Amino acid sequence: MSINNSVPLSEPAARPRLRSRLLWDRIRSISPLYLFVLPTVILLLVFFYYPAVKGIITSFQYVDIRGARWVDFANYERVFGDKRLLDSFKNLAFLALFNVAVVTTLPMIVAIFIFRLKSLTAQYWWRVAFVIPIVVPSVATILVWRWMYSTDGGINIVLSAIGLEHLARGWLGDRNTVMGALAFTSFPWVAGINFLIYYAGLQDIPEEVLDAAVVDGAGSFRRFRSIELPLLRPQMRLLVLLTLVFWLRSFELPLIMTNGGPGYASMVPGLRMYLAINRDFDLGYGSAIGTILFLLVLVVTLMQLRLTRTSDDLV
Numbered sequence: 001m002s003i004n005n006s007v008p009l010s011e012p013a014a015r016p017r018l019r020s021r022l023l024w025d026r027i028r029s030i031s032p033l034y035l036f037v038l039p040t041v042i043l044l045l046v047f048f049y050y051p052a053v054k055g056i057i058t059s060f061q062y063v064d065i066r067g068a069r070w071v072d073f074a075n076y077e078r079v080f081g082d083k084r085l086l087d088s089f090k091n092l093a094f095l096a097l098f099n100v101a102v103v104t105t106l107p108m109i110v111a112i113f114i115f116r117l118k119s120l121t122a123q124y125w126w127r128v129a130f131v132i133p134i135v136v137p138s139v140a141t142i143l144v145w146r147w148m149y150s151t152d153g154g155i156n157i158v159l160s161a162i163g164l165e166h167l168a169r170g171w172l173g174d175r176n177t178v179m180g181a182l183a184f185t186s187f188p189w190v191a192g193i194n195f196l197i198y199y200a201g202l203q204d205i206p207e208e209v210l211d212a213a214v215v216d217g218a219g220s221f222r223r224f225r226s227i228e229l230p231l232l233r234p235q236m237r238l239l240v241l242l243t244l245v246f247w248l249r250s251f252e253l254p255l256i257m258t259n260g261g262p263g264y265a266s267m268v269p270g271l272r273m274y275l276a277i278n279r280d281f282d283l284g285y286g287s288a289i290g291t292i293l294f295l296l297v298l299v300v301t302l303m304q305l306r307l308t309r310t311s312d313d314l315v
Contacts, residue, residue, distance in 0.1 A: 052294070059287035075288035085289070088267040091254075094179060095268070096247040102189045103239045110190050111198035112228060116220075127199065134192040142256045145185045146172070149257075172258050175265040182253055182266060194239055201235040202228065234308075241304045248297050269293055 059075055061068040079085060114126045133141075148154040149171040156168035171181040205228065213223050251270030254260055260267035260275070269289055276286035 055287045056291050056294075058283055059291045061284050063283040064281075071284065075284045076292075078285055079288050079292065084264045084267065085269065085272050087264065088260075088269050088272055091179060091266060092247065092268045092270075095183060095253075096244055098183045099189075099243050099247060100240055103191075103194055103243045104236055106188060107190050107194035107239075108198045108232060108236070111195050111202060112224060115199060115202040127196075130190060130195050131192040138252065139256065141186060142253060146257050149181050172266075173262050175262055178258060178262065178266045182257060185253060185257070197235050197239060198232060201232045205231050237304065237308055241301065244300050244304075245297050248293055248300065 058068070060070060060072060062071045062074070110130065114123055114130075117123050117126070150156075151168075151170045155171065156165075159165055159168045169177065171177050209227060210223070213227055218226065249270055251268055251274055254266045254268055254271050255274065258266045260271050270293065273286045273289040273293070276282045276289065280286075
């Protein structure tokens with residue numbers, strides 16, 4: 001007669017094994033979902049995160065045909081000692097703040113006017129009219145405006161036609177007018193995406209709130225000030241953030257219009273970085289400028305998120 005010496009596991013001893021089995025079963029059930037995400041993660045690592053990390057490392061190096069050698073903070077010392085580069089941050093601040101002022105006013109006003117139209121058909125066609133320009137490449141728009149600012153361009157033709165030919169000039173070749181000309185590009189500044197974001201925010205306002213305002217006798221301005229403007233604050237915060245981030249990293253407009261000229265009058269840090277890398281082949285210096293711009297974008301984003309969270313807590 002054989003005797004079974006095995007002792008059944010107690011309940012406390014069996015719990016860890018049961019938890020491990022449940023965890024493994026859960027991993028097996030969701031692993032196919034992660035396989036779908038894996039290609040995207042790999043592409044992000046290869047084409048976004050690796051270049052960013054490589055750029056930060058290169059900012060501490062001097063790179064030439066013989067290779068790269070470590071120079072510590074020498075490139076950053078050059079950045080903060082470059083007066084022309086520091087002046088370009090003033091141009092960047094001017095363009096960024098000007099466009100923040102634009103994006104928080106004109107697109108919202110146009111969206112409100114169209115939203116208040118009684119005819120849904122009219123609303124539709126006005127939306128189409130403001131959205132169609134999205135399909136036009138931004139480079140094409142910039143080239144048209146470059147011709148407008150030329151000595152024989154549209155602006156000078158109009159000035160001559162109305163008897164103000166004494167005001168005609170090469171708008172992009174004058175240090176006193178070049179930054180204003182860049183800021184004035186794309187007038188009247190109602191970009192289709194910005195307009196749609198505000199319009200979508202207006203559509204999210206409950207009709208009961210708007211009807212109650214009408215019953216209370218609120219006029220157009222009071223309705224805007226007391227209802228529409230406060231409820232559009234999330235859209236405003238989003239567009240301010242996107243505008244600041246865009247102009248901190250953008251250089252296409254001054255590159256195509258003036259290439260930073262005349263002299264360095266319209267230079268911005270992003271364009272200085274581009275020229276340092278692609279024209280001067282100064283990879284370390286260009287990477288240092290790019291790293292500083294990356295930190296500025298990060299700081300602006302974190303500040304915006306903090307302000308958003310604080311304002312939401314106060315509501």
